[in-house]
Amino acid sequence: MAGYRVVVGIKWVPNTQAVRFDPKTGTLIRQGVPAIINPQDLHAIEMALRLRDAYGGEVIVITMAPPPAVQGLEHAIGMGADRAILVTDRSFAGADTLATSYVLARAINKVEREIGRVDLAVFGQETIDSSTAHIGAQVASWLGWPYIYYVKQASLSNGSLRVVRQLEDVIEEYEAKLPAVISVLAKALRPRHVSLLNKLRARTERPIITWTNKDLGLDTRCVGLKGSPTIVAKVTYLPEVPRLKKVHKAENPREAARWLLKNLLSDEKTRDLIARALWGEGSA
Amino acid sequence: MPRVKCEDLCPEWPCEQPEEFKNVWVYGEIEPGRGIREPSLQMLTPARKIAEKLEGKVVGLLIGHQVTAYADDFIKYGADEVLVVDDERLKEYYPDVYGHVIVQLSLKYKPEVILLAATMRGRELGPYVANTLRAGITADCTDFDVDEKTRDVLLIRPPFAAIMLAYIRTPFRRPQIGTARPNVFPLPPRDESRRGEVILEKVDIPKPRTRLLKRIRIEKREVPIEKAEVIVSGGKGLGSPEGFKLLQRLADMLGGVIAGSRKAVDAGWIPPERQVGQTGRSVKPILYIAVGISGAAQHMIGVREAGRIVAINTDPDAPIVRQADYSIIGDYREIVPAIIEELEELKRKGPKAIEELLK
Numbered sequence: 001m002a003g004y005r006v007v008v009g010i011k012w013v014p015n016t017q018a019v020r021f022d023p024k025t026g027t028l029i030r031q032g033v034p035a036i037i038n039p040q041d042l043h044a045i046e047m048a049l050r051l052r053d054a055y056g057g058e059v060i061v062i063t064m065a066p067p068p069a070v071q072g073l074e075h076a077i078g079m080g081a082d083r084a085i086l087v088t089d090r091s092f093a094g095a096d097t098l099a100t101s102y103v104l105a106r107a108i109n110k111v112e113r114e115i116g117r118v119d120l121a122v123f124g125q126e127t128i129d130s131s132t133a134h135i136g137a138q139v140a141s142w143l144g145w146p147y148i149y150y151v152k153q154a155s156l157s158n159g160s161l162r163v164v165r166q167l168e169d170v171i172e173e174y175e176a177k178l179p180a181v182i183s184v185l186a187k188a189l190r191p192r193h194v195s196l197l198n199k200l201r202a203r204t205e206r207p208i209i210t211w212t213n214k215d216l217g218l219d220t221r222c223v224g225l226k227g228s229p230t231i232v233a234k235v236t237y238l239p240e241v242p243r244l245k246k247v248h249k250a251e252n253p254r255e256a257a258r259w260l261l262k263n264l265l266s267d268e269k270t271r272d273l274i275a276r277a278l279w280g281e282g283s284a
Numbered sequence: 285m286p287r288v289k290c291e292d293l294c295p296e297w298p299c300e301q302p303e304e305f306k307n308v309w310v311y312g313e314i315e316p317g318r319g320i321r322e323p324s325l326q327m328l329t330p331a332r333k334i335a336e337k338l339e340g341k342v343v344g345l346l347i348g349h350q351v352t353a354y355a356d357d358f359i360k361y362g363a364d365e366v367l368v369v370d371d372e373r374l375k376e377y378y379p380d381v382y383g384h385v386i387v388q389l390s391l392k393y394k395p396e397v398i399l400l401a402a403t404m405r406g407r408e409l410g411p412y413v414a415n416t417l418r419a420g421i422t423a424d425c426t427d428f429d430v431d432e433k434t435r436d437v438l439l440i441r442p443p444f445a446a447i448m449l450a451y452i453r454t455p456f457r458r459p460q461i462g463t464a465r466p467n468v469f470p471l472p473p474r475d476e477s478r479r480g481e482v483i484l485e486k487v488d489i490p491k492p493r494t495r496l497l498k499r500i501r502i503e504k505r506e507v508p509i510e511k512a513e514v515i516v517s518g519g520k521g522l523g524s525p526e527g528f529k530l531l532q533r534l535a536d537m538l539g540g541v542i543a544g545s546r547k548a549v550d551a552g553w554i555p556p557e558r559q560v561g562q563t564g565r566s567v568k569p570i571l572y573i574a575v576g577i578s579g580a581a582q583h584m585i586g587v588r589e590a591g592r593i594v595a596i597n598t599d600p601d602a603p604i605v606r607q608a609d610y611s612i613i614g615d616y617r618e619i620v621p622a623i624i625e626e627l628e629e630l631k632r633k634g635p636k637a638i639e640e641l642l643k
């Protein structure tokens with residue numbers, strides 16, 4: 001194969017935006033919550049597709065997840081990815097980020113053995129359901145590859161990678177030897193839509209393969225719950241913060257404004273603050 | 285009987301007993317030429333709480349070139365000891381290079397806990413260190429506790445939906461590693477009289493496999509929203525970026541800053557570093573004025589520690605109304621200008637106007 005082989009890790013997540021809180025029962029309503037590709041991962045796919053379009057090669061999208069996540073892989077194929085791999089096994093359930101990254105790294109090794117050299121692994125900045133931003137760095141650690149997070153531009157040449165990345169206080173340019181791992185800065189790109197033609201290809205050519213642990217042959221002590229150093233000991237609801245809950249229906253804006261200022265100026269928590277803002281230090 | 289049975293562990297992990305580990309480490313992220321970044325110093329606050337319960341020491345970790353001088357700051361802010369690796373080859377920060385330095389120190393000293401600030405660099409460095417040690421890591425903790433019987437640290441974080449808290453523990457692996465976002469914990473008071481030991485360490489330094497070619501600073505002159513006493517925050521309900529101009533006028537009158545909800549950030553009306561909430565910043569102003577914000581759990585978790593919350597919303601059933609101290613039900617386009625006018629009038633009349641108003 002000429003060009004570069006790029007693997008993209010994606011996660012199929014519940015659309016947490018759609019999760020609602022039931023104030024009567026004090027619980028979450030998860031029923032009927034649709035799943036989506038983790039939004040940041042669309043940017044990772046887009047970055048990989050742009051590299052392939054510019055330099056040739058192929059994009060392989062990979063996810064470790066229960067079977068329904070195949071819908072996410074179909075979406076990625078629809079965007080233009082060349083193939084996809086669903087890594088799935090009962091024994092992978094309950095994995096924390098370390099156990100997840102272990103399976104993903106070993107799956108990438110299998111791609112190298114059976115499909116060919118991998119030049120770059122691309123991840124999203126973080127997921128919306130756990131938002132840890134762990135996986136990319138952990139996969140880099142398992143593979144022993146250099147890694148660069150928060151990439152917003154990338155180019156390839158002669159076995160090396162050049163990127164621009166952005167942090168809170170700096171924009172930096174780096175060069176790295178391939179193979180390497182990157183994560184893509186949130187909202188760095190404009191992910192392309194699914195095309196009908198590609199979607200059709202997903203249906204007819206079935207470029208999606210499934211690997212279970214029969215294929216990977218990993219020690220069951222290293223995967224899923226058993227391979228996870230962290231465990232969730234318990235989950236509780238956050239206690240509600242007591243608030244005054246005074247409500248004013250505004251008939252007349254000026255009167256509503258006066259109601260608010262009256263309250264804030266007779267409230268010991270805010271009185272001095274407002275006085276200081278209006279008349280300066282010492283006026284309170 | 286040993287707590288960790290080696291035959292039950294993944295063979296990729298080293299088999300060690302928790303009792304072999306002690307002390308709480310805090311990684312000190314360096315601002316080149318300036319010192320330890322404040323978010324790292326803030327981590328001394330939970331580190332002290334954990335160390336007291338575990339009866340261990342708080343140890344600061346300094347890695348870089350010409351960083352030994354900063355050890356004193358670590359101690360004055362609360363570290364008992366500082367471990368320093370000061371080497372010319374560490375002049376540039378590369379996460380895998382710095383990561384390997386921390387890994388080697390950890391293999392030698394066996395810390396029970398390592399804390400990092402969840403700055404963008406901390407979020408990239410932490411998981412590499414944890415994974416290379418085959419240890420667990422918990423991101424974005426909002427609190428820590430200790431189970432004194434097992435000495436397990438409970439790493440507490442909001443999962444999934446922001447209204448819940450997950451208590452995470454790492455029973456069979458040490459060190460226990462956690463990160464927390466900037467300003468979740470306060471900076472401990474600086475104590476000039478504190479003394480502590482500074483240990484200079486030498487370790488193998490791997491060659492970097494990435495090379496920095498260029499760095500441009502993004503200068504920020506504005507007050508970060510985490511430090512503001514008054515925040516006027518806007519949401520999707522503003523309807524347009526112009527709405528923020530109005531909010532800015534109100535903020536100026538009150539000596540505050542503007543911020544926004546995620547939807548306002550997604551719409552491009554306000555920059556991401558001004559987003560309040562679970563995936564934005566946690567703020568603790570004395571006064572938080574939420575304008576056109578519905579009050580989703582993921583937003584409200586960022587203002588739990590606000591002194592007073594004011595909501596301005598057209599919808600009396602918006603969730604924020606149940607979570608605010610003072611709510612005005614009305615269109616912000618009328619209410620906010622009215623508040624500004626009232627404030628201007630008060631300002632003109634002077635402090636004695638308060639009595640008149642309160643009559």
Ligand SMILES: Cc1cc2nc3c(=O)[nH]c(=O)nc-3n(C[C@H](O)[C@H](O)[C@H](O)COP(=O)(O)OP(=O)(O)OC[C@H]3O[C@@H](n4cnc5c(N)ncnc54)[C@H](O)[C@@H]3O)c2cc1C
Pocket residue numbers: 015016017128129444518519520521522544545546547548559560561562563564565575576577578579580581582583586596597598599602614615616617
């Ligand atoms: C994993 C995850 C993390 C998230 N993290 C964050 C986060 O960090 N921060 C965050 O803010 N959100 C976050 N969200 C999104 C959050 O769930 C909400 O979608 C978001 O906070 C809603 O923003 P909003 O209140 O501006 O918009 P909306 O919910 O659309 O509310 C707009 C409000 O404006 C009111 N309004 C309309 N017109 C007017 C008017 N003329 N005058 C006055 N009021 C008016 C409406 O009544 C409504 O209440 C997260 C979501 C997920 C799933």
Ligand SMILES: Nc1ncnc2c1ncn2[C@@H]1O[C@H](COP(=O)(O)O)[C@@H](O)[C@H]1O
Pocket residue numbers: 009010011038040041044062063064065097100104122123124125126127130131132133134135136
């Ligand atoms: N189960 C998974 N399978 C493949 N990739 C994943 C998986 N979980 C997370 N990722 C990738 O890792 C990134 C960071 O995820 P997280 O560490 O969960 O915030 C995501 O944006 C994905 O690109």
